[in-house]
Amino acid sequence: MLEIDEGQVRQSEAAYPQHAASIALTINGESCQLQVDARTTLLDALRDRLHLTGTKKGCGLGQCGACTVLVDGRRVVSCLTLAVMNQGKSITTIEGIGDGELHPLQKAFVEHDGFQCGYCTPGQIMSAIGLIQEGRTRSDDEIRENMSGNLCRCGAYTNIVKAIKDALVQGVDAPEAMRQAVEAIRQDAEKGE
Amino acid sequence: MVPLSYIAVATPEAAIRRTAEGQGAEYIAGGTDMIQLLQEGIVAPLELVDINGIAFDDVSVAIDGIRIGAMARLSDVADDPVIRERVPVVSRALYESASPQVRNMATVGGNLLQRTRCLYFRDATTPCNKRVPGSGCSALDGQNRVNAILGGSDHCIAAYPGDLAVALVAVDAELMVTGPTGERTILVENLHQLPGDTPHIETVLKPGDLITAIWIPLAAAGRRSHYLKVRDRTTFEWSLASAAVSLGLHDDVILDARVAVGGVGTKPWRLRHVEDMLVNQRLDQALARAAGECSADGAEPRGQNAFKVTLLRRTVERALLQIGGLA
Numbered sequence: 042m043l044e045i046d047e048g049q050v051r052q053s054e055a056a057y058p059q060h061a062a063s064i065a066l067t068i069n070g071e072s073c074q075l076q077v078d079a080r081t082t083l084l085d086a087l088r089d090r091l092h093l094t095g096t097k098k099g100c101g102l103g104q105c106g107a108c109t110v111l112v113d114g115r116r117v118v119s120c121l122t123l124a125v126m127n128q129g130k131s132i133t134t135i136e137g138i139g140d141g142e143l144h145p146l147q148k149a150f151v152e153h154d155g156f157q158c159g160y161c162t163p164g165q166i167m168s169a170i171g172l173i174q175e176g177r178t179r180s181d182d183e184i185r186e187n188m189s190g191n192l193c194r195c196g197a198y199t200n201i202v203k204a205i206k207d208a209l210v211q212g213v214d215a216p217e218a219m220r221q222a223v224e225a226i227r228q229d230a231e232k233g234e
Numbered sequence: 235m236v237p238l239s240y241i242a243v244a245t246p247e248a249a250i251r252r253t254a255e256g257q258g259a260e261y262i263a264g265g266t267d268m269i270q271l272l273q274e275g276i277v278a279p280l281e282l283v284d285i286n287g288i289a290f291d292d293v294s295v296a297i298d299g300i301r302i303g304a305m306a307r308l309s310d311v312a313d314d315p316v317i318r319e320r321v322p323v324v325s326r327a328l329y330e331s332a333s334p335q336v337r338n339m340a341t342v343g344g345n346l347l348q349r350t351r352c353l354y355f356r357d358a359t360t361p362c363n364k365r366v367p368g369s370g371c372s373a374l375d376g377q378n379r380v381n382a383i384l385g386g387s388d389h390c391i392a393a394y395p396g397d398l399a400v401a402l403v404a405v406d407a408e409l410m411v412t413g414p415t416g417e418r419t420i421l422v423e424n425l426h427q428l429p430g431d432t433p434h435i436e437t438v439l440k441p442g443d444l445i446t447a448i449w450i451p452l453a454a455a456g457r458r459s460h461y462l463k464v465r466d467r468t469t470f471e472w473s474l475a476s477a478a479v480s481l482g483l484h485d486d487v488i489l490d491a492r493v494a495v496g497g498v499g500t501k502p503w504r505l506r507h508v509e510d511m512l513v514n515q516r517l518d519q520a521l522a523r524a525a526g527e528c529s530a531d532g533a534e535p536r537g538q539n540a541f542k543v544t545l546l547r548r549t550v551e552r553a554l555l556q557i558g559g560l561a
């Protein structure tokens with residue numbers, strides 16, 4: 042169950058409740074209703090309000106990729122989108138990818154030493170899931186180019202590429218929440234026809 | 235902190251109504267530049283009008299041109315088979331913009347209107363005429379390595395940072411804009427303004443104006459095109475110099491040419507004198523060299539950005555060699 046931390050309501054939100062909005066999100070397959078100030082980024086909502094601290098805050102300006110999550114199955118940096126802009130969307134975070142055991146990419150990162158300090162790792166893994174979905178994995182160069190949105194100050198890049206290739210060989214299934222999101226989009230599209 | 239309100243709209247009319255009154259309401263699309271600017275305290279809108287619900291987000295082909303909805307994401311446009319085949323200069327410019335995550339979020343409309351990466355514009359603690367008119371320009375004698383060598387004034391030398399706009403200038407693209415007074419089209423080449431003594435006025439758009447689509451005429455899509463971007467690292471970085479080239483070729487003879495450059499000008503910079511010297515010539519090494527040589531004519535370097543003069547010449551030369559299969 043997701044617990045919402047009401048103690049973390051922003052000052053601006055308490056002072057100007059008329060500027061707060063109530064939004065519905067599906068997070069790792071669970072629906073949740075959240076009151077947020079317009080300024081709250083998706084990243085801050087995940088970490089401060091829902092205590093899903095697996096998603097990391099690095100630069101806050103889209104330049105490091107530590108906060109990468111999937112929104113409706115696509116990888117994005119959660120620091121550059123406002124929580125209110127994600128009304129009705131399905132969010133997958135690092136907490137949502139394992140099914141009781143480690144996701145193949147998590148295993149491969151451990152296996153290949155794809156990290157040292159670990160701070161960028163959740164973002165790397167979420168980005169790699171997006172990368173594999175996009176099919177941009179035909180060569181080492183293509184993987185490197187398309188993982189360039191995720192910086193690793195420990196310099197584990199070589200092993201990250203190895204881990205991704207290994208996970209590809211082992212087979213990576215889309216996480217459940219992502220399958221659901223893709224299914225929902227498909228259904229919407231059919232309705233529209 | 236000033237309270238910020240937020241509203242999501244689903245139609246252009248609703249969007250325009252909200253921002254036209256000039257009450258501090260601004261559009262937000264992908265949010266990738268707007269949120270950076272909010273976080274750094276560079277802009278302070280009172281209301282964000284979320285236009286993502288307006289369904290202008292696809293690429294479509296008509297008999298006379300290609301239309302790209304303003305809300306289309308950079309990644310989707312870069313991947314679009316029509317864009318890749320007909321206007322590779324656009325596809326390349328987009329692939330070489332930002333990171334995969336940012337490309338999944340950012341819209342083409344928002345991309346054209348991204349603000350400069352001048353260090354002083356992005357640092358609210360320093361004087362900047364673009365951010366605070368009349369406060370002075372810190373870049374003129376400061377850390378100006380990324381700043382413009384073309385189109386600057388004594389008030390501002392901030393470079394226009396985007397890639398897409400430069401590519402679009404090379405394919406004669408137009409913008410479809412809807413505003414409080416109705417619809418109109420604007421050549422991408424005419425969207426941005428020189429800083430002069432009003433660097434805070436960046437484009438010809440007026441309050442309430444909404445970009446709804448980009449239009450690329452098929453005549454331009456028939457030319458061979460290419461984008462070359464040079465930057466401090468191989469990927470995920472804004473350009474120091476870039477060249478968008480589009481040539482109508484018959485055998486090796488250039489019948490029609492567009493050359494636009496990025497990273498070096500205060501706006502996407504079209505090099506008409508270079509285009510003129512290319513037309514009716516045979517594309518070979520000597521011509522590429524000569525064209526590159528004069529591409530920085532009129533440049534006014536200001537210290538740290540002086541290297542861009544040579545870099546620009548070589549970037550244009552190399553782009554021409556590549557498009558001609560000579561590199």
Ligand SMILES: Cc1cc2nc3c(=O)[nH]c(=O)nc-3n(C[C@H](O)[C@H](O)[C@H](O)COP(=O)(O)OP(=O)(O)OC[C@H]3O[C@@H](n4cnc5c(N)ncnc54)[C@H](O)[C@@H]3O)c2cc1C
Pocket residue numbers: 102103104260261262263264265266267268269270285304305330331332333336339340341342343344345346347348395396397398443444445446470471472473
């Ligand atoms: C880390 C990083 C690296 C980057 N690298 C590059 C790069 O290499 N090359 C490059 O070109 N760009 C680069 N960018 C910039 C990025 O491409 C832009 O931020 C993005 O394209 C802006 O689009 P958006 O939809 O997110 O715009 P928003 O941030 O939502 O909006 C930007 C501006 O446009 C206005 N606006 C948006 N849509 C419309 C519309 N339809 N009509 C009228 N006004 C509108 C908004 O009011 C706002 O003023 C980078 C960004 C980041 C974060």
